[in-house]
Amino acid sequence: MAKRKHRRTRDKILERKVGLKPGTLVVSAESYPPRFFLISFNIDFFEELELKTYAELMQRVRAKPDARHWIDIRGYGDQAMLEQLAQDFHLHPLQMEDVINDYQRPKVEEFDRHRLFIISRMLRWSSESKSLEDVQLSLFTGPNYVLSLQSDYADCLDPLRERIRVGKGVIRQRPTMYMAYAMMDVVLDYYFPVMAEIGEYIEDLEQQVILQTSKTNLTLILDLKSELVKLRRITWPERDKMSEMLRMGEDVIPENLKVYFRDAYDHVIQLIDLVDNHKDMASSLVDLHMSSVSNRMNEIMKVLTIISTIFIPLSFIVGLYGMNFSHENPETGKVYPFSMPELYQPYSYPILLALMCILILFQLYFFYRKGWFSSF
Template sequence: MPRSRHGDGTRRTLMARRHPKRKGHAARAKHSHSKPGAPPGAYELPEGGEVTVNAIRYDAAGFEEWSPADATGISDLRRPGKTVWLDVCGLERRTIEALAGSFGLHPLAVEDAVHTHQRAKVESYPGHELIVARMVGLSDGEPTSEQLSVFVGPGFVITIQERAGDPFESVRERIRQGRGLIRGAGADYLAYALLDATVDHYFPLLEELGDRIEEVEEDIATTQSDGNLQRIQHLRRTLITFRRAIWPLRDAVQSLARGEVALFVDDTRVFLRDTLDHLLRIVDLLESYRDMAGGLMDLHLSMVSTKMNQVMQVLTVISTIFIPLTFIAGVYGMNFDPSASPYNMPELGWRLGYPAVMVLMAVIGALLFWFFWRRGWIIGQRPKGGQGD
């Protein structure tokens, strides 16, 4: 049985096995789907899997918090005048069936909750609403995306997560300590608080992404490392993951704020408009970062092209210096016999002919190098007196 609280106290827990977090998400995440031809509302889940259930029941006077050890502890939780929040971490058949039976959840809504490939949306069903959002994060630098399903009905909120770990601890503390309006409001306000915590969790993630973009931009401009292209591609994949999670959620929250769902009263819709404003700011940041990531690719290609042009410039200068030298060497490499005619390279018989040719070649090379240096065409050297000298 739950133990009542009317203030601070030690939480009594009967925790089931904790669902481990996945480490590394380089591979594409796998989501469950209905089999082709399956009837609407059908789903397949393992029985006896790892799942954690936490329950909080509260009103303006106090709260109760406990963790049912199994699915049998889920039934008969609703009380008149109180709001109950069931937080389920993990997908397990007996637990999901107990939730659906105890709270009258529609089969199609349950199917959307357990098939975790859904876009963020709001769906209305008899007796309750289903809000689907996505919680994004970074695990070892890799983007993660987890579906959050929120069932909202008169006097109850049910959250179903794929695994343990969420941004809702601040909401739990507000319930325990009675801060704010949450204990005196209804289930719709609790649903708003959960959505608001999910949205606010995006801000530090986007800030971290912004820092990464600046680091990559600085590295591209200074080091031209071979790994910059991979880092840019990783940033773009991360932004795509975040965009897929955030853009549909904007439309879902907008429908709630506009009053399209009768369960959310006018007082709660005022707060939802604030959440919508946060989402719009996040969308603007996300689009700015997408443009910056696209600019990083252009910058990287420009720096690679500049580096290649510098290499080609060095090779061109070297080749240009050796062109007249090669011409001279080619002329004197012709096999004309001076004894056959006085016009057949008479300087070959001159005792200073070879030193004179070498001095001539050295002078030509030095003059060409000086000319290129004056024009500023030598790598790492600035032109003196402008390009027209």
């Protein structure tokens, strides 16, 4: 299933048209129809709406210039709307192209009088496919608004919406840049449960490898390593993004807000440490699998060696007496020296079988004293 997901990701990248003018918007036929959500608030006022059209959304925003707005658009299935959006908010065509081609690395760009264009990636661990599912979250900050765009209807920002609804914390009192930080912080907070689920999955894989070695387990381990590489490709640019925001001037991010971004930066460093730790554990799983295969092969070879060692002297005895060198010529009656007089001894057959059984028991006792059966 992970291979199918990687194939879908590759196909999504290959959908990007070659040779088009930079900034050209190309909406995929699989894009969801847009849904429009608006949260408007200040210290004493709160309003949350889902609007039917983009025109109604803009009308509501323009009607309350003194409020702060979270303009939330989910779904890219209307190219005309996206072009109008870029015109109304003075968004650069290259930025809108990055929004639509939503497989961008996390980053931040400053544009148009200290406004910011921010890309984050929302993560979820799929317990069914044992793979990462990520959705791009694009943010544009303005003097009294934060514009968020995403290709999917579901996201991880409901805890933030609830905080705004109940007026918990200081988010209604802070500028819109703080709301942008709060969105990125919630996205980062969801990385930690993902890390925990991956850690539990690694422990489960470790138990499976110890109990049974199979090609299926090796495939699962290699798929996990691919997911961790993808996770590392997300977390490292996230660190660079936070570091760049901390270096921005006070006219972009006030100094009293940078303490929050420093805290987010610390969270990213913790995430990177966890990713590296999980990568090391996944690599050790490969070594454990190969060691288990080798140990299993050694056990098989030990069994075969014991069986072979038991039958080697028996085969020698049977082969020796199978030569049938007669002690006496039946025609002339002449007795030959150095022949096999045992062939004509009474009870020679059961005596030889008894001697062979005694030899087997002696060998088994010898192997037991050497500790060869201790691992069985």
